[in-house]
Amino acid sequence: MDRLTALPHAYKLARRDARSTRTVVQLPNGAGFGGDVVAICAGPCSVESREQIEATAQAVARRGANVLRGGAFKPRTSPYAFQGMGRDALKLLRDAADRFGMAVVTEVLDPRDVELVAKYADMLQIGARNMQNFSLLREVGEAGKPVLLKRGLSATIEEWLMAAEYLLVAGNNEIVLCERGVRSFDNATRNLLDIAAVPLLKSLSHLPVIVDPSHGTGVAKLVAPMALAAVAAGADGLLIEVHPDPPTAASDGPQSLTFEQFDALMGQVDTVARALGRRVPAAVAA
Ligand code: PEP
Numbered sequence: 001m002d003r004l005t006a007l008p009h010a011y012k013l014a015r016r017d018a019r020s021t022r023t024v025v026q027l028p029n030g031a032g033f034g035g036d037v038v039a040i041c042a043g044p045c046s047v048e049s050r051e052q053i054e055a056t057a058q059a060v061a062r063r064g065a066n067v068l069r070g071g072a073f074k075p076r077t078s079p080y081a082f083q084g085m086g087r088d089a090l091k092l093l094r095d096a097a098d099r100f101g102m103a104v105v106t107e108v109l110d111p112r113d114v115e116l117v118a119k120y121a122d123m124l125q126i127g128a129r130n131m132q133n134f135s136l137l138r139e140v141g142e143a144g145k146p147v148l149l150k151r152g153l154s155a156t157i158e159e160w161l162m163a164a165e166y167l168l169v170a171g172n173n174e175i176v177l178c179e180r181g182v183r184s185f186d187n188a189t190r191n192l193l194d195i196a197a198v199p200l201l202k203s204l205s206h207l208p209v210i211v212d213p214s215h216g217t218g219v220a221k222l223v224a225p226m227a228l229a230a231v232a233a234g235a236d237g238l239l240i241e242v243h244p245d246p247p248t249a250a251s252d253g254p255q256s257l258t259f260e261q262f263d264a265l266m267g268q269v270d271t272v273a274r275a276l277g278r279r280v281p282a283a284v285a286a
């Protein structure tokens with residue numbers, strides 16, 4: 001650990017001793033990252049229709065999710081795959097979140113879209129593929145909105161903290177780090193979810209850390225055990241993909257939970273969180 005903080009160009013603003021207290025990132029609906037309540041971000045991989053996003057928002061809010069996720073601009077490996085509904089999806093997300101008392105997190109892919117996405121979202125997501133897109137980091141750093149900074153596909157902890165440093169230097173202090181797995185030699189899972197990154201980052205940095213077991217494993221049945229492991233390891237939140245009918249999802253169906261699976265998981269997450277003096281958010285009446 002000292003090895004990382006001793007590097008000549010080490011992250012100066014992200015490091016743990018740059019602040020007297022840990023950063024708590026607060027969203028307008030009261031959702032918080034870094035306090036006693038574990039933030040629950042849930043929703044589909046992609047926004048597909050008003051019905052889909054509203055049904056999902058209702059189902060997850062009922063079980064305590066306080067941040068609605070959903071891709072509007074999708075970073076797809078193939079240019080022929082579904083690219084997202086764009087601006088229309090932003091409006092649908094906002095409406096659905098407002099109806100159920102949730103905040104909105106969604107990815108911004110292009111520096112030219114930062115203003116547009118910031119108009120609808122409460123938190124801007126920088127995806128794994130863009131963690132080192134330095135012009136995007138600079139632009140998002142100046143957007144005046146909290147940021148969910150995902151770990152790059154093959155990023156080291158130091159590279160990731162340096163990406164956060166770009167946002168901090170630009171004047172944005174409201175950063176949440178999201179572990180979502182890294183490339184490994186083994187394709188038995190989509191990625192290798194680095195749970196040790198959670199306590200490691202918390203010792204190196206004052207920034208809150210959440211875990212995305214959906215992209216981290218790529219396999220729906222592995223999402224619940226990894227979500228529980230993340231909370232046990234001290235994660236400040238979870239990001240979970242949920243879809244009304246995963247087999248028909250436009251993207252990431254194999255890793256998406258059904259509403260029933262999400263319900264069951266939330267009860268378990270609360271049990272683990274309480275064992276550590278934390279809890280999941282109180283459900284809104286929906
Ligand atoms: C996502 O959360 O929708 C996503 C594309 O994730 P990642 O950038 O981690 O692959």
Ligand code: MN
Binds near residue numbers: 215241251
């Ligand atoms: Mn996805």
